[in-house]
Amino acid sequence: MAIPLLFIITIISFAMMRMAPGDPTALMMDPMIKQENLAAYKESYGLNDNVVIQYGRWLGNMVQGNFGESLIRQGVPVKDLILARLPNTLLLMLVSTIIAFLISIPLGVYSATRRNSKTDYAITFISFLGIATPSFWIGLMLIMVLSVHLGWFPIGGVANIGEPFSIWDRLHHLILPAFVLATADMAGLTRYSRSSMLDVLRQDYIRTAKANGFRKRTVIFRHGLRNALIPIITIFGLMLPSFIGGSVIIESVFAWPGIGLLFMDAAFQRDYPVIMAVVVIASALVVIGNLLADILYAVFDPRIEY
């Protein structure tokens, strides 16, 4: 299922990309540049051919693992650009996923066990506020307060330039963008884990456990939480696309050199091979994420076997 899906995604993306007006030479506006030179440039990259032929050529190369060369960064293979940036994006996504889970699940559980208490209402209120607030805005606010005014965090980047590698330095740069990227899903995740936990707490086996005289904590964490987590794992798979989409925005707010930022630049510059490479990788990530969620589901839920 995954392969034909990827294939269809590439066709649609390629078509949309080429339907957009403009081309890579739009950035070369200069009286000292002759139209003939630009035409020769386009010719040398095969941009004058029929779009279907261009797509076929691109697809043929891609299945052999060749993403071609950047049209803007002449002579630089797209693969190099992607490899330089993909680890940054994956790191950001991984850390923000961890943050999202670490914060949301305890909040959700806490909310569920103290249903209709003041704390529950407060958490619910904050969650809805979180859902309603765009993450780029949160990012800009945090930069303004924590970085510009208080100077606690660097303004963007992945590490201090010209300094040797240090985990602390990397974390220092990572924490704000990862947190902000996490906020996008944190709110929803809190709501999910709350309702999932509430469902579980109503089950007979919880009542049985309570009746057996287990301590409240044991009941909630051993019997309740483990079962409540199962539906949340599915959510993890569904969250991936929003993480990838969100990373484009967060990366540009925090000057985080990942593939999201690469994609945005490439889109404005009409660097077709780079756009396509990112599309393929992002779609593959989503497909893999869903697959992973299915597998995890089977691992956590003994009732499911493949």
Next chain:
Amino acid sequence: MAKKKFAWLSILFAVLLVVSACTPADELPDAEAATKPDGGKGGGLVLATTAAPTLFNPYYSTDTSSSTIEGFIFSGLVTVDHDFNPEGDLAESWEFSDDGLRWTFHLRDNVKWHDGEPFTADDVVFSYNIPLSEDYVGPRGLPFEIIEEINKVDDYTVEFVLSEPYAPFITITAQFEVLPKHILGDVPIADLGKHKFNTKEPVGTGPFKFKEWREGEYILLDRNDDYFLGAPKLDSITYKIVPDTNTAMAQLQVGEINLAGISPEYTEMAEDLAQKGKIELSSGPSNAFEYIGYNLRNELFQDKKVRQALTHAIDKEAIIQAILGGAGTVANGPGSPANWAFNPDMPAFDYDPEKAKQMLKEAGWEPGPDGILQKDGKKFEFVLKTTSANEIRQQIAEVAQQQWSEIGIKTSIELLEWSAYVEQTSPPNWNFDAMVAGWSIGSDPDPTWFWHTSEIENGLNYNGYSNPKVDELLSQNTQISDLEERKRVIAEADAIVAEDQPNTFIYYVEGYLAKSPNLHGPEYSSANTYYKLHEWYID
């Protein structure tokens, strides 16, 4: 079980942390760099760009970021000072024959490439022959077309023979830096544009040596101790890539970058920072003008009187005050006060809506029942295009729309994303009625590019403007080697263009440069921001 999973996760995390730290060039900073203080506070110049450079080879790159960095790594035969006056760089002196056809450059004999090889006339001959080669695939063929031959007279003398006298030639020698023949001489010219020299290991004669380009993050250059004008005082240059101007401004504010050009949208904020003592600002006329251009292929705009009336309806001074916070001067015609060829006495069509109405009436345009001007049953309405990439131009479009509506002209604004905007307005489409746009002028003020009839079909004369007298003057201008005489000719041509108003010229841009208070040397200049860069220092 759960513990094991967590262990896996931490390993994955650690691997990613390390992997993302070590790409693309798996290069640990050497001991010297490691002991250097942080970029903002030590001896390093830290700049930021929102547009990543593409490659470092002046014969192939076309963007500003690349050419700025090329200027640090390479040297040209000549350079220009703060006022566009040519000054020797690799060439100590030069002269040209009386007919203006033969240019002889006397080169310095103490220049070394970054790899220690000596620089000679061979390098110059090699470099300038690149765009002349039949195999050359690149954007820079045009300026070299007038070069007939390049001769090495001796190791330190080169001679250029031109096919016709061409006054702007000297600025070409400033723009196109010299490349090392001993490295690139054996590379087929067809492959030069994609050679790894351009992106991975450029070697030049300039004040700074290429050290590292980290994809999407920064370009790092180190001081060239053997620089022929003396070792630079700055240790390094870091050219940071940031996604937008907001980030750049925030970094400037906290000192993470210490030099930045300020775009017009941010002058107010910059002035505020300057008042707080966080930055120092300098400013001056930028070599550019902004305008509303009319497509003269459109019947509406073919009458000169109508175009003049359209200009009378626009309050330029108000635009400058309200939109630019005063950072500009009213423009009556083309050119820029930043360069020597500027004509301060061009015909002016000042803000006067009553006169505009009067002139339109004389041209046959009368208000219709709906208040919109009509002529022969046709309404005066058109589309004003501009790009969403430029906020200032969007606002100018809105003001123009408003002010034209007051004299009975209906316009609708169409905002286009940059690439689409360029495609629609440029040859061969010219798909616009009117557009808010701007031009930057090159080191040489030759206006041929904008107004000569020969530039309509493929060039920058998007308006489709054609005036035989202007053509004649412009054709003359590049053949005159006497500066005063040339200035007079350009001034005359500019005045005629101003009278014809193919554009409503709105304002001459004022440029701003911000620097950290502890950085000494930089000063705003539209000609050469990095003039005498090797003398800059940080205390």
